[in-house]
Amino acid sequence: MKKYIIYIAILAIGLVLGYVFFGRSAEGSANTKNVSDMTENSTMEKQMWTCSMHPQIMQPEPGDCPICGMDLIPAETGAEGLAMNEIKMSDNAMALANIQTTIVGNVSGTDENTIQLSGKIMANEEANAVQASYFEGRIEKLNVNFTGEEVRRGQLLATIYAPTLVAAQQELLTAASMKESQPALYKAVRNKLKLWKLSETQINQIESSxxxxxxxxxxxxxxxxxxxxxxEEGDYVKQGQPIVKVSDLGTVWAMFDAYERQISQLKEGQKITVTTNAYPNKEFEATVSFIDPVLNTKSRTVSVRTTLNNKEDILKPGMFVTAKVAMTKGSDNMETQITVPATAVMWTGERSLVYVKTNPNEPVFEMRAVTLGNKNGDVYTITEGLSNGEEVVTNGTFTVDAAAQLQGKKSMMNATGGKTMTGHEGHLGMEGDKNNTGDKMNKTNHTEMNERIEVSNKFQNQLKQVFDDYILLKDALVNDDAKNAQEAGNQINQSLKKVDMKLLSDEKAHNHWMTIQKELKTSANAIENSSDIATQRGHFKHLSAHMISSVQLFGVNENVYIQFCPMADNDKGAYWISLEKEVRNPYYGEAMKTCGEVKATLQ
Known part of the structure; x- marks a missing residue:
């Protein structure tokens, strides 16, 4: 009996020790497993699935693409947690695009509390004089040899053969012989010669000789x-006909153009500081002497004039000058306004947009609609949409927007987001997929774009030349021809130089083109200076994004197709423009010439 009691005791102790050493471990393993399952489930809940050929498809679980039927793949996790109006860029992309940001603040706390105007030097019309002939005749000798020659009062300008004066002199000699008997006649003849600007001395010489x-x-x-x-010498001139024009350049006019939004800030008598390109370190102080009462309806500007002292003769008519005029304090509630550089603002015709950096530690940007106030030089005042201390993209704004377009985010041309781009024929028409799900995708992803900016046919023709050179570049890349791609890059640069920005009378259209032109030039330069086709294709993506923007904004009087390859740029995808509906891929050339699809038709 004692023996069995010992066995039972040993068994009980063994069970207790087993629980102590193995039970808790198992429980921990179970807990660990539960935590692992929860983490996995959490990850699965966050994981989104997309189609490699149709990146606009986003589903919370794996399956087939509703457009092409391909298996969905996990979407990039880097886009998790971003809203449709936010975009995240890599540090490498930020560096390549030279994207710069600025923290904005009150206008009253900046040095940009001025209006900046551009203009040129003109001769002071109030000091101009026309030297005319006082009698009819032929110019025998002209002593002025060239324009720009200095003349002084009393200097001999010309010698004229005057038949009418010959008869008048004969009358003088006849009247002089009868001046005792007919003094009135004698006096009348002398006065007649004086009207022809002959001096007393000249008349006496004729009479005495x-x-x-x-x-x-x-x-x-x-x-x-x-x-x-x-x-010129030998010309026959009539009485009162001008021979030369003489300008007194001791004072000159500086004529400036002010936009409508700046007129309220300008007054006659206002202090103005003028600088020139020729003497950048020298400032000329003056006051506004005249503001044109009539607005130029083509340029939407008024002329503003100031008179400058030019005793040193350093200001030449035709010189380009800039001026700074202090803003009128208290107008437009300027104390509460925010200022941003003009390069930060994108304009679509109805909306003004900026990109705000929402995370100070990461390159995450949010598209934001703002309301513009006055433009003072290269600075806009923002009346709504921004707050003090926010960080705004001030260089490379269009690059960020292009990246947003490529990622299907909200952008300048796409107010609601989605990868699908739109065309324009008044409004741009979307070309749908031809399979049975095309209509559904069309309705889901169609976004209405703002009205195209109206520009002159002449500007469109100049832009069309840039576009034609772009097509040559695209064809060279399709044919794997790096040398012709370089030449096309050079041609784009030459055509960009011929685009006359003065044809854009609207200020915002002018600013848009300045920014787009800069980006196009940067990409074209990079392509022209590289003989490596892979490098050229990398810059071609950036060039295409801005070429698409310019065609959407201004038009080129031709139907074009916006095409997309989801595999380009390491599966990030890239767009390009083509004149043909048939896909010919510039990012892969012969390797995958037909890879891609038509995303939109711009009409």
């Missing part, structure tokens, strides 16, 4: 610079 002169001198009545030669 008793001889008739055929040639008479014309003397300068003012001092200054010859701004125009109107007559």
């Amino acid at each position: 008793g001889k008739v002169r055929e040639n008479f001198p014309i003397y300068a009545t003012v001092s200054g610079t010859v701004s125009q030669k109107i007559a």
